[in-house]
Amino acid sequence: MTELPLSAPRLDLLPRRAALPAGQDSDLTVLVRILPAEVPAPQGPRPPLNLALVIDRSGSMAGLPFNMAVQAAQVGLRMLEPHDRVTVLAFAQTVEQLLPPQFATDREALCRQVDGLSAGGQTALYAGWLDGAIAVAQHLDPRAINRVLLLSDGRANVGKCSLQAILPDVAGLTQRGVSTSAIGLGPHDDEDLLGAMAAAGDGNFGHIEDPAALPSYFEAEFSGLARTAAQAVSLGAEPHPALGPLRVEVHNDLKRTPRGRLRLPNLLAGQPTEVVLSLRVPAQPLGADAGVLRVRLAWTGRDGIRRRVWTPLALPVLAPEAYASVPENAEVRLALEVQRNAQPKREAARRLDQGDLRGAQATLRELEDLEQHLPREAGLTRQHDHRSRSKS
Structure with a gap:
């Protein structure tokens, strides 16, 4: 061994x-x-970036989530170095390339390109991510951090929407050297989808509610301090x-x-x-x-x-x-109960993917009956574990 x-x-x-x-x-x-073992902090100057910032401007982001997305993009752009390459895309039901891939020689000019965005429309999250990944792949640099950074609430409803459809493509791009990170925005962001994309993308996921947390997030993200x-x-x-x-x-x-x-x-x-x-x-x-x-x-x-x-x-x-x-062992008993009660959710998601709305509703009703008998500690443990994995 x-x-x-x-x-x-x-x-x-x-x-x-x-x-x-x-x-x-x-x-x-x-x-x-x-x-897992702790990841050591990188030593010396950070590697160059080959970055695609992908901004969700769909209707579900309207208000504070969208304002946070724009602010996050501009915080990230201002932290770039002249040797970093960046492209910026925004998506609703279609994808728009705000900035073609270019070096960050004028950061304030880059930030101004984001100012005029507004929120509205459906959410083609997969298409936005994919266009960002293609832009990164076109300038793949083995010395750089080649990454898509997705700023979204994760509530996809156009094109590929399910974990089962999206994750294989994220993992495939990861194997080719293009990683994915995500920032979840808004009180109802889909942490399961965004977190799974970041995990499959060998990147980081953060749920950020306080704008003051953005600089530290980007410092870690841009230094290559992947978790x-x-x-x-x-x-x-x-x-x-x-x-x-x-x-x-x-x-x-x-x-x-x-x-x-x-x-x-x-x-x-x-x-x-x-x-x-x-x-x-x-x-x-x-x-x-x-x-x-x-x-x-x-x-x-x-x-x-x-x-x-x-x-x-x-x-x-x-x-x-x-x-x-x-x-x-109470931990083992609760872990078993949580997994058993997760099975109906997975079955409901599978039925929804197949267009079987009635079957999904029936499965969720069964879940409600099961959760009435789930020990209170198990529910609290499950909720705490889900949120603690997602906050930055």
């Missing part, structure tokens, strides 16, 4: 109960928590061979790699990634320390090197009365 650097992520396996009952089959749930600690991440879970051929159930909505492992999003510094697994463990003899599971994490680091780490899980086998006194 490749020697692991200090920047390697940490892999924790948390069982719902830290034991197995002797002499009887049991259901075991395990929370796999991946803790991505690892990419091309996969996870494999193998039951211990002594247990025989067992099926491991995955509660998260994750795609598989060609080798059957789970495909995870990029690991972002400061943001744990969690996967919930369950399996049926056959009866074990009293007093043993039973090997249950081995989890394999593979990733490509910021240095381009592919690495792997394996973490095993073994549990003591107790008499049934002793096992009954082993407490549940």
